[in-house]
Amino acid sequence: MTPWEVVAILAAGLAAGAINAVVGSGSLITFPTMLALGYPPIVANVSNTVGLVAGGVTGVLGYREELKGQRERLLKLGAGSLLGSVVGGLLLLSLPAKAFQVIVPVLIALACVMVVLQPRVQAWLSARQDEPHPHGGPWLWLGVFAAGVYGGYFGAAQGVILIGLLGIFLDDHLQRVNAAKNLLSLVVNLTAAVLFLIVAEVDLWAALLVALGSLVGGFVGARVGRRLPPRVLRAVIVCVGIVAIVKLVYG
Template structure:
């Protein structure tokens, strides 16, 4: 890796960390950058996953105020993210590298629809909660949805934050910024779990990792995650929802191009 390549990867990491903190889909910056520099897709995917973990952690740390009082919610939903991430990572290591290419754009589009119609659906969900009792953790359907998102995140991960924030916003009656903090924490669980599995397989010679790319993305995404958290926590819900939709549409275009 020459100096220009290193600068490009680091800059992509900063951008991805900021995007992941505010919305999600930062992998749509770093992953294409690595592929454009000549890395094989699976190597780029795994190296990108490892590099973004510190950024996920820094983003969750930046939202620590919003995460206060949500320990039980994080434990319950975090278990779904952990199990899903393991399944997704195993699929990545055992299935063809482009097996999810036709599924990913559809998942993102569904997530964007959920974000757009969230206020109306949230009102409907609130009425059902008043009839059937309040579920601060979203119930079994949300747990299943978070599990499925973890599978997707463990396999590829781009735009998993958009899917998560869409699911959380509809299933849980809470402030969008608090849910964004939960999204960041769950994304950290997914990427961290997958990363541990990838490292374990790499240690036994079962896969390839470019550690220079991991280091540069890790440094960049950590900085971007902290900066993104400072900006994202000050964005009004309506504007944040608009940012989510725009980034999601860009993600779909990138994936289909």
Template sequence: MTPWEAAAIFAAGIGAGGINAVVGSGSLITFPTMVAVGLPPVVANVSNNIGLVPGSLTGALGYRAELKGQRDRLVRLGTGSLLGSLIGGVLLLSLPERTFTAIVSVLIGLACVLVVLQPRLSGWLNARREHARPHGGPWLWLGVFGAGIYGGYFGAAQGVLLIGLLGIFLDEELQRVNAAKNVLSLLVNGIAAALFITADALDLFPMAEIDWRAVGLVAVGATIGGYLGARVGRKLPAPVLRGFIVCVGVAAIVKLVYG
């Protein structure tokens, strides 16, 4: 890896950490960069996931004020994220990389629609509930579980999916929804990273070898970006944040469809 290639991965890590803290889809910066400098796609995917974990942590910590009162909810939803991430990680290590790409753009497009319609749909759902569900009910858990599978496999735009789901099923303002999203994304990335590291240590899946140079560069960059992204994201008005989410989602679809 040349110094210029290392600098490119580091810069991509900063950008990805900042975007992940605000909405998600940071992998659409780091993953293509790793592939561009010569890493095999699966190796880039696995190394990218591990490298982004520190950035997910700083992003979650940056939203700690908005996390107050959400502990019980996150414990319940977190089980769905953890289980889903394990399944997604095993699928990544076991199946051809092309398996999920056919449906990824559809999932991201659906999430963007959910984000745009979130205020109207939330009002419609709340008006028809006899009792408010602070944890979102079983359908939200299943949705978070599905997002965990997706995140464990690839992870790009996982945050867009989570914000769409949480925004509809929870009666919360968008910034608190975004804070919850950061914690759930951290859980998904963390458990998938632990799985990949274990698989690499035991040499179970040679095609998923970890490039620790890339991991280190992304990790340092994402830590910086996650901190900066959280500081900026918490100050954005809800309509601006929602618009940014949709723009990132559309960019994700374009990147995945046209490469």
């Protein structure tokens, strides 16, 4: 590995960690960077997942104030993320990458629509429920499980999907929703990373460089993201989602 390659992966990891803390989709920076440096797609994907765990930890720590009072709901939803991540990771190791080429952009586009319409849909759901579900109800759990499957398989833009789901089904402030998204994303990445370290080919040097960069990026991203008003944060989420769709469809 040349010095320029080290710098490139570190920089990509830093940017990915920051973006993941605010929105998600950091893998759309690190994964293409490793591909451009000559890493095989599966090796790049699993190494990237392992490396981004560090950024997920700092992103969660940066949002610890917004996580207060969410313990019970996150324990329930976290189980869905964990199970989904195991399924997604096993799919990555057994299915061709083309299996998700059509559905992934559709999921991200749907998530962007959910983020935009979240206030109205949330109000509509609340009006129809006799007793609101503090944990989002069974449909949210299934949605979080599905997002975990996707996150364990590829991971890019899982944050956009999660925040769209959580924002609609949880009657809470968007920053607290974003904090929950960070923790659930970390559960997905950590679970997949453990699986990949056991049964997949991981480039440990590349993963370490991504980890070092994302460790700093996650902390910086959390500090910035917590200061964004809900409308601005919502706009950033949608913009990142659109970029993710373009990158996935057109490469």
